[in-house]
Amino acid sequence: MEHSKDQAMSENQNNNNNKAQDPNPRFASEGCSVLLDVNDGDRLVFARLSSGAIFKIGNTNYSLKPLIGAPFGSLFQVETGEEGSFLSRILPIKKERSSSVNVIDDDGRDNRELIDNNESQNLTVEEIEAMRREGAKGEEIIEALIANSSTFDKKFQLSQEKYKLKKQKKYAPKVLLRRPFARSICEAYFKKYPARIGFIRVDALSLLLTMANVTAYSDVLVVDMVGGLVTGAVAERLGGTGYVCSTYKGDSPYSVEMVRMFNFTDKVKERIVHSPINELSSPKTASPEVNNQQGGVCKPEINISESSASDMVEDASVTAEAREVDDVVPESKIMKAPQPGAKASKEAVEMWKENGFSSLIMAAQDQDPWILAKEVLPLLSYSAPFAIYHQYLQPLATCMHNLQQGKMAINLQITEPWLREYQVLPSRSHPHMQMSSFGGYVLSGIRISTTS
Amino acid sequence: MLPTDSKKALSFKRCIEDGDLVIVYERHDVMKPVKVTKDGVLQNRFGFYKHSDWIGKPLGAKVFSNKGKFVYLLAPTPELWTLVLSHRTQILYIADISFVVMYLEVVPGCVVLESGTGSGSLSTSLARAVAPTGHVYSFDFHEQRAVCAREDFEKTGVCSLVTVEVRDIQGQGFPEKLEGLADSVFLDLPQPWLAVPSAAKMLKEDGVLCSFSPCIEQVQRTCEVLRSDFIEIRTFEVLLRTYEVKEMKVETGAVIGENHDEKENGGQRPSKRKHVSNEDDYAVSHDNNSSTAATSVVMARPCSEARGHTGYLTFARLQCLS
Numbered sequence: 001m002e003h004s005k006d007q008a009m010s011e012n013q014n015n016n017n018n019k020a021q022d023p024n025p026r027f028a029s030e031g032c033s034v035l036l037d038v039n040d041g042d043r044l045v046f047a048r049l050s051s052g053a054i055f056k057i058g059n060t061n062y063s064l065k066p067l068i069g070a071p072f073g074s075l076f077q078v079e080t081g082e083e084g085s086f087l088s089r090i091l092p093i094k095k096e097r098s099s100s101v102n103v104i105d106d107d108g109r110d111n112r113e114l115i116d117n118n119e120s121q122n123l124t125v126e127e128i129e130a131m132r133r134e135g136a137k138g139e140e141i142i143e144a145l146i147a148n149s150s151t152f153d154k155k156f157q158l159s160q161e162k163y164k165l166k167k168q169k170k171y172a173p174k175v176l177l178r179r180p181f182a183r184s185i186c187e188a189y190f191k192k193y194p195a196r197i198g199f200i201r202v203d204a205l206s207l208l209l210t211m212a213n214v215t216a217y218s219d220v221l222v223v224d225m226v227g228g229l230v231t232g233a234v235a236e237r238l239g240g241t242g243y244v245c246s247t248y249k250g251d252s253p254y255s256v257e258m259v260r261m262f263n264f265t266d267k268v269k270e271r272i273v274h275s276p277i278n279e280l281s282s283p284k285t286a287s288p289e290v291n292n293q294q295g296g297v298c299k300p301e302i303n304i305s306e307s308s309a310s311d312m313v314e315d316a317s318v319t320a321e322a323r324e325v326d327d328v329v330p331e332s333k334i335m336k337a338p339q340p341g342a343k344a345s346k347e348a349v350e351m352w353k354e355n356g357f358s359s360l361i362m363a364a365q366d367q368d369p370w371i372l373a374k375e376v377l378p379l380l381s382y383s384a385p386f387a388i389y390h391q392y393l394q395p396l397a398t399c400m401h402n403l404q405q406g407k408m409a410i411n412l413q414i415t416e417p418w419l420r421e422y423q424v425l426p427s428r429s430h431p432h433m434q435m436s437s438f439g440g441y442v443l444s445g446i447r448i449s450t451t452s
Numbered sequence: 453m454l455p456t457d458s459k460k461a462l463s464f465k466r467c468i469e470d471g472d473l474v475i476v477y478e479r480h481d482v483m484k485p486v487k488v489t490k491d492g493v494l495q496n497r498f499g500f501y502k503h504s505d506w507i508g509k510p511l512g513a514k515v516f517s518n519k520g521k522f523v524y525l526l527a528p529t530p531e532l533w534t535l536v537l538s539h540r541t542q543i544l545y546i547a548d549i550s551f552v553v554m555y556l557e558v559v560p561g562c563v564v565l566e567s568g569t570g571s572g573s574l575s576t577s578l579a580r581a582v583a584p585t586g587h588v589y590s591f592d593f594h595e596q597r598a599v600c601a602r603e604d605f606e607k608t609g610v611c612s613l614v615t616v617e618v619r620d621i622q623g624q625g626f627p628e629k630l631e632g633l634a635d636s637v638f639l640d641l642p643q644p645w646l647a648v649p650s651a652a653k654m655l656k657e658d659g660v661l662c663s664f665s666p667c668i669e670q671v672q673r674t675c676e677v678l679r680s681d682f683i684e685i686r687t688f689e690v691l692l693r694t695y696e697v698k699e700m701k702v703e704t705g706a707v708i709g710e711n712h713d714e715k716e717n718g719g720q721r722p723s724k725r726k727h728v729s730n731e732d733d734y735a736v737s738h739d740n741n742s743s744t745a746a747t748s749v750v751m752a753r754p755c756s757e758a759r760g761h762t763g764y765l766t767f768a769r770l771q772c773l774s
Contacts, residue, residue: 005494025494026658031524063636071656071657071658072658072772073683073769073771073772073773074772089537091773092771092773115502117632120582132751167539176683176684179658181557181559182554183497183554183555194587202551202555203550203551203690204524205554206550206553206555207546207692209554210530210549210550210553211531211546211550213580215454215583216455216456216560216583217454217461217584217616217738218455218461219585224471236480236559237559237560238560239558239560239561239584241558241584242455256678279573296643321760341660354464354465355461355462355463355464355465355466356462358461358462368497371517380512381463381511381512382464382510382512383462383464383510383511383525384462385529385774393752394694394750394752397751397752398693398750400697401699401750404697410477410480410524411477413480413694414694414697414752415692415694415695416692416693416695416754417547417691417692417693418690418692419551420689420690421686421688422668422671422688423664423687424668424671424672424685424766425675426672429617429668429671446526447512448512448513448514448524449510449512449514450522
């Protein structure tokens with residue numbers, strides 16, 4: 001017992017000393033990628049912080065400057081001052097525990113007196129606008145709306161809460177500053193553009209990482225045709241050790257643009273590399289020409305921060321995001337993030353040929369998983385686990401069958417994750433009325449030695 | 453188990469050595485952890501296997517018993533370990549584990565607190581996620597379980613990443629020395645709401661808490677307490693559906709037969725069977741056709757039985773007050 005306590009103490013100290021290189025930065029700095037969560041997940045938008053960056057809520061543009069230097073997790077609210085509206089940090093007041101359970105049980109009011117004739121609100125649009133121009137706070141507008149609603153008092157208590165929430169979202173929107181993690185990036189994409197990430201839901205992504213045993217110091221091979229989501233998620237778990245090697249067929253690597261949404265340090269970015277399948281699977285002693293080619297182009301693209309920090313160029317992915325959601329950010333105002341993903345060095349490729357990769361994740365849309373698996377599985381060490389994602393079941397079933405027949409892998413299993421969210425409130429807990437009914441299929445297994 | 457020791461990392465060249473922990477794989481539902489020793493012998497329904505035959509073979513290799521039956525020797529991973537560990541308590545399984553690790557935003561270097569330790573199924577996966585520089589502090593009020601868990605972490609080689617302490621977290625809260633140091637906290641307790649205030653003290657701002665409870669009443673009470681210090685309170689249930697895959701012979705002959713009839717009746721295209729002289733002959737050839745037209749198709753369907761409920765996962769993020 002004494003022993004473990006000492007260990008705990010020394011670990012604490014280590015942790016304090018390491019603060020400079022916190023794997024988990026707590027403050028949003030200029031140039032970093034952030035996720036803006038408007039009104040409790042109603043809208044999720046990626047942005048890159050700079051003093052010129054602008055974010056649109058409703059019809060108004062807001063500067064993102066107040067967010068620079070703020071801790072992640074801080075909450076902002078729209079306020080109107082002399083120079084127009086701006087985002088202002090709000091510090092939440094500690095809420096007292098409310099015991100509203102009994103009140104709800106006793107509330108006999110219901111919706112019998114509600115008539116849908118659009119006459120219950122006595123304030124006109126013009127009057128509300130006038131209040132706004134005069135600099136009324138969101139809460140004040142909401143109070144005025146409630147005071148002028150002829151039906152509010154007749155509503156069931158829960159409906160009253162819902163009414164307030166609805167008005168708050170419209171007149172006093174809140175923006176939560178969030179750290180982009182594999183989790184939040186996957187969720188944001190799944191919500192807005194599921195097709196771009198091959199319909200990988202966050203629980204399916206978490207399964208892929210688990211089943212492929214991704215951990216520090218491992219060399220993970222990925223076939224990432226989902227924009228870099230898988231590559232980024234793996235790099236996040238490697239924390240600047242090992243490698244994530246994105247392999248591809250044909251002439252050019254698949255885009256891993258999404259990697260830029262993560263706030264990776266250079267140390268982590270250096271571990272994201274790519275290499276074509278034929279190079280990884282060519283015999284160990286490559287011909288001199290091939291070697292020259294490889295040597296020459298080692299890390300050509302990695303050119304990180306020096307050039308980009310001063311470059312005020314559009315961040316393609318962010319604006320694409322923003323433009324379509326109709327939120328946002330004039331192109332010239334956003335800072336370009338450095339592009340990770342260099343060609344794997346000759347030494348690394350040789351090392352993988354000799355030792356094999358420690359695991360594999362495939363998320364190849366529009367590709368036959370079996371055709372690919374046949375080529376890339378032999379690149380794995382014996383006993384290495386792998387996870388293959390697909391949005392269709394049949395190609396995975398065929399792949400599994402062929403792997404079984406060819407005795408290439410064991411512990412094969414096709415799984416489909418199922419995820420349901422719940423509303424939990426006093427006396428009102430139930431599953432959400434809407435749920436995602438599909439998050440993808442995962443074929444997992446372990447590569448075995450075919451020579452016995 | 454974790455490749456932090458490069459000598460032990462998986463590779464084509466890495467061979468099984470005396471003292472290694474391997475998972476002996478018979479079938480997907482019959483596996484066993486075995487510590488390899490020079491004089492060791494494994495006995496199962498297939499006969500006996502001498503460990504000395506294993507040493508020098510690569511991991512992932514097939515090895516044979518005295519009766520010529522084989523098993524595979526696999527490198528341990530947290531997933532395989534979850535399937536073979538001895539259940540001292542109800543354990544967390546892969547779907548919940550994966551989701552928890554991702555939703556708690558655990559990355560290398562993080563400090564994670566956990567209570568109770570239980571059988572150490574989640575702890576092993578948390579250790580994998582915080583490696584190489586982070587740490588998992590795991591607490592259980594059960595002295596003997598803590599001892600067993602420590603032994604297990606020693607065996608799987610994650611003990612440098614996990615510290616197990618005996619402590620009643622519901623009653624005493626987490627130890628003060630960890631205040632403000634935790635990136636994430638995981639609670640698997642009968643009355644998690646009692647531990648929430650202490651967990652809030654341990655977490656860094658914006659840190660994430662997860663509470664696992666099988667019953668909705670537990671979730672209800674936990675959420676009520678969470679609302680005072682936490683935001684983004686969300687409750688999930690995550691399950692897995694597994695599929696069985698089979699190759700089946702499917703008859704496609706009937707379709708061909710119908711086509712023939714159409715052709716006979718319509719008479720628009722020249723019949724392939726001009727030599728067929730009467731109806732009886734036709735019937736026979738039809739049968740032949742249909743039997744030769746059966747093809748093999750690989751098909752998948754969900755397995756009939758599945759785990760229907762494990763527990764509710766409630767996540768919450770500590771409010772930022774500074």
